Amino acid sequence: xxxxxxxxxxxxxxxxxxxxxxxxxxxxxxxxxxxxxxxxxxxxxxxxxxxxxxxxxxxxxxxxxxxxxxxxxxxxxxxxxxxxxxxxxxxxxxxxxxxxxxxxxxxxxxxxxxxxxxxxxxxxxxxxxxxxxxxxxxxxxxxxxxxxxxxxxxxxxxxxxxxxxxxxxxxxxxxxxxxxxxxxxxxxxxxxxxxxxxxxxxxxxxxxxxxxxxxxxxxxxxxxxxxxxxxxxxxxxxxxxxxxxxxxxxxxxxxxxxxxxxxxxxxxxxxxxxx
Amino acid sequence: xxxxxxxxxxxxxxxxxxxxxxxxxxxxxxxxxxxxxxxxxxxxxxxxxxxxxxxxxxxxxxxxxxxxxxxxxxxxxxxxxxxxxxxxxxxxxxxxxxxxxxxxxxxxxxxxxxxxxxxxxxxxxxxxxxxxxxxxxxxxxxxxxxxxxxxxxxxxxxxxxxxxxxxxxxxxxxxxxxxxxxxxxxxxxxxxxxxxxxxxxxxxxxxxxxxxxxxxxxxxxxxxxxxxxxxxxxxxxxxxxxxxxxxxxxxxxxxxxxxxxxxxxx
Numbered sequence: 001x002x003x004x005x006x007x008x009x010x011x012x013x014x015x016x017x018x019x020x021x022x023x024x025x026x027x028x029x030x031x032x033x034x035x036x037x038x039x040x041x042x043x044x045x046x047x048x049x050x051x052x053x054x055x056x057x058x059x060x061x062x063x064x065x066x067x068x069x070x071x072x073x074x075x076x077x078x079x080x081x082x083x084x085x086x087x088x089x090x091x092x093x094x095x096x097x098x099x100x101x102x103x104x105x106x107x108x109x110x111x112x113x114x115x116x117x118x119x120x121x122x123x124x125x126x127x128x129x130x131x132x133x134x135x136x137x138x139x140x141x142x143x144x145x146x147x148x149x150x151x152x153x154x155x156x157x158x159x160x161x162x163x164x165x166x167x168x169x170x171x172x173x174x175x176x177x178x179x180x181x182x183x184x185x186x187x188x189x190x191x192x193x194x195x196x197x198x199x200x201x202x203x204x205x206x207x208x209x210x211x212x213x214x215x216x217x218x219x220x221x222x223x224x225x226x227x228x229x230x231x232x233x234x235x236x237x238x239x240x241x242x243x244x245x246x247x248x249x250x251x252x253x254x255x256x257x258x259x260x261x262x263x264x265x266x267x268x269x270x271x272x273x274x275x
Numbered sequence: 276x277x278x279x280x281x282x283x284x285x286x287x288x289x290x291x292x293x294x295x296x297x298x299x300x301x302x303x304x305x306x307x308x309x310x311x312x313x314x315x316x317x318x319x320x321x322x323x324x325x326x327x328x329x330x331x332x333x334x335x336x337x338x339x340x341x342x343x344x345x346x347x348x349x350x351x352x353x354x355x356x357x358x359x360x361x362x363x364x365x366x367x368x369x370x371x372x373x374x375x376x377x378x379x380x381x382x383x384x385x386x387x388x389x390x391x392x393x394x395x396x397x398x399x400x401x402x403x404x405x406x407x408x409x410x411x412x413x414x415x416x417x418x419x420x421x422x423x424x425x426x427x428x429x430x431x432x433x434x435x436x437x438x439x440x441x442x443x444x445x446x447x448x449x450x451x452x453x454x455x456x457x458x459x460x461x462x463x464x465x466x467x468x469x470x471x472x473x474x475x476x477x478x479x480x481x482x483x484x485x486x487x488x489x490x491x492x493x494x495x496x497x498x499x500x501x502x503x504x505x506x507x508x509x510x511x512x513x514x515x516x517x518x519x520x521x522x523x524x525x526x527x528x529x530x531x532x533x534x535x536x537x538x539x540x541x
Contacts, residue, residue: 033377148396155387158379161368165340165361166443167392212378213423 004238009125013244016127017230019135020191020200023142023184025223028201029208029215030177033157037202039076039178042091044185044197046072046098051119052105061119062131062186069182072098077178081171122193122245124234135187142180146219149173154215191230192245200226203252207259229255290354293318293447293477294339299348301334308334312348312502316494318446321469322479323492330499332481333369336449339479340366353446362391365445365476367436369452375425381435382420385411388442410438414468430461437468448472450480466491 004010031040047069054064076094080087106116118126146153156163156170164170188197208221233248240247294316301309308331316322326332337343338350341357352360365388388410389403411417414434424432433453440448450469454462462484469478470491482488488495496504 033374151386151399152390152395154379154383155390158377158384159368159373159387161342162366162387162439163390164342165364165366166387166390167362168390168395169392209376209378213380214378214383218378 004235009127010238012127012129012132013124013234014231015132016124016135016191017234017248018227019132019139020184020187021204021226021230022139022223023135024188024200024226025204025208025221026142026146026219027177027181027184028226029205029219029222030153030157031181031201032205032209033215033218034177036080036178036181037198038088039073039080039091040181040185040201041198042076042095042098043069043073043178043182044189044194045095047182047185047189048102048119048194049098049100049105050102052102052109056105056109062134065186065189066183068098069185070179073178073182074175077175081174118193119189120193120195121243122189122191122196124191124244124248127190131187131190138180138183138187142184145176145180150216157215192248196245196249199249199252200229203256204229207255210259210263225255290351291318292316292351293320293353294479295349295351295354296339297349299338299345299350301331301338301343301345303334308500309338309345309498309502310500312498314496314502314504316477316479318477319473320477320479321473321491321493322477323488323495324479324481324498325483325485325488325495326498332498333451335498335502336366336451336479336481340364340449362443363446365440365443365448367433367440367448367450367453369455373424377425379424380420381411381416381422381424381427382407384424384435385416385420385438385442388439406442406444407438410441411435413441414438433461433465437465441472445476447477447479450478452481452483454482454484 005014031037047065049072050065050068051061052064053068054061057064072094076091079090079094083090115123152163152168152173155166156168156173160170185194185197185201188200192200204222204225205218207225208218212218212221229252230248233251234244236242236251237244237247292315294314296315297313299309299312300307312335324332324335334343338345339352339357341361350357353363354360355363385407386399386403389399389406394400408417408420411420414437416431416434416438419427419431424435427435437450437453440450448469453465469480472478473493480492494505496502
């Protein structure tokens with residue numbers, strides 16, 4: 001591992017893994033408890049439309065994906081409020097349209113040469129320094145947001161109607177949350193790719209929820225698990241010469257099923273002692 | 276400390292009525308749920324709302340809380356718009372709606388009652404914690420304050436939600452089927468707590484339990500798209516006809532002491 005860290009791209013990859021784990025743990029927790037996993041998946045996939053559009057217009061794909069995914073997250077947010085009944089259908093359609101437009105834009109781009117696979121499955125080994133700065137700023141914004149509005153976020157996630165009655169602007173929080181998710185999705189795409197975003201956003205909080213007694217602790221444990229999965233996946237992919245994004249997700253998946261197995265065993269033991 | 280500000284059941288200068296509803300209609304999509312509902316409820320009342328499932332009881336409460344807006348008609352709560360009045364109102368929702376897996380302690384739920392727009396972005400204060408302790412003691416849940424909500428029984432959860440509503444220092448307390456998921460012993464217990472509270476607070480409770488209605492409540496209304504209001508706790512034949520499910524409840528688990536009205540102290 002030490003010799004690997006002599007390489008600059010490896011150091012950047014580790015930094016990216018750490019920085020992204022922080023947003024994954026914090027925002028992922030809010031995604032899981034607010035049950036907006038599907039919207040988050042929709043944002044991640046539709047972001048590809050922004051990448052394609054940016055390539056076509058010749059601007060930075062990161063900027064394109066950021067603006068595009070923010071816009072689309074707001075549209076999805078409005079849809080989820082306006083038509084509660086069919087919101088999932090609407091989000092599914094936006095999901096597909098975003099990806100389709102991304103593919104068409106890249107095709108229309110003269111001298112197309114960008115590696116589509118790197119957006120689909122991530123390329124943590126080629127993260128540029130500018131993206132690390134982006135991640136650092138995002139971590140800072142997310143931390144501030146949660147630090148100041150922790151009690152409102154807990155309350156809103158637990159019982160939105162009660163918060164509304166108490167006069168908390170839950171809609172504003174909802175849209176700010178969607179906006180932050182869009183920003184982080186763009187960063188997570190860098191690490192594991194847009195197809196695998198959901199796994200990194202949801203598996204650590206899912207495991208953490210079972211062993212914690214508050215949302216704050218859940219966020220903390222989810223961050224640690226995310227760091228563990230990302231770094232272990234990175235190391236494995238280096239040793240075994242496998243795709244880094246997919247290896248990270250496989251490690252997280254193993255963690256997911258391990259936690260289910262531990263639960264099942266613990267449940268059995270409890271039954272045995274009850275008897 | 277500011278003790279339960281202006282909890283006076285006497286008509287206040289601003290409005291003698293806790294609730295004024297005038298010609299309110301409401302539809303979901305194209306289905307009309309409430310039609311031309313009008314009534315006025317004095318402060319200090321204890322109103323029971325009965326009616327069949329899907330009859331519009333919860334919708335009516337959500338309209339009064341400002342969670343929904345009426346298609347037609349006007350609602351005044353304590354003389355204000357429902358949205359502005361909502362900070363003076365406590366709400367106990369149906370508890371089964373909330374996630375069991377969510378990691379939150381009893382104390383944290385009680386503290387939610389201290390949320391306000393004015394103090395957004397700040398931590399809960401010492402006074403907030405004192406208030407939460409006070410209300411948890413009132414419902415007998417203080418000893419359980421560190422436990423997780425997901426690990427509580429239906430009755431215990433309901434007590435915590437009542438504590439949370441009380442922590443808001445409400446002038447009106449709305450409860451949506453507070454005994455739906457609760458053991459029978461706690462039902463009686465709960466209504467004793469509510470009756471005690473009613474000395475200071477106007478109470479509106481949705482219930483399926485007609486026995487409880489006649490024993491504890493001062494007035495009663497039946498909602499089934501239309502609205503029949505009756506000051507005094509007798510259930511009229513008209514209500515029974517409208518709320519066809521109520522008599523079923525009466526026979527199904529009416530215990531004698533709950534079917535017969537209890538004589539008031541005065």
